[in-house]
Amino acid sequence: MPDREPEPWESGAASPFLWIETPRGNVEVWALGEDRFRITAPGHEQNVVGFKEAERTTDVLAAQLE
Numbered sequence: 001m002p003d004r005e006p007e008p009w010e011s012g013a014a015s016p017f018l019w020i021e022t023p024r025g026n027v028e029v030w031a032l033g034e035d036r037f038r039i040t041a042p043g044h045e046q047n048v049v050g051f052k053e054a055e056r057t058t059d060v061l062a063a064q065l066e
Helices: 052-064
Strands: 018-022 025-033 034-043 045-051
Touching: 018 045, 018 052, 025 052, 034 052
Parallel strands: none
Antiparallel strands: 018 025, 025 034, 034 045
């Protein structure tokens, strides 16, 4: 039995666990495992390490698409 509930990005789901809808398309965050994330947006794809970096990158991309 785990000592804690898994975080949303630790679920291994086959879909983005976080997304931001913008007028020019969605910014999505996918969990890759081992604290790695893929951020996708129209015309952009980037892999980052760490949830905080994924969150920051997602916010920056969403602002650019506003």
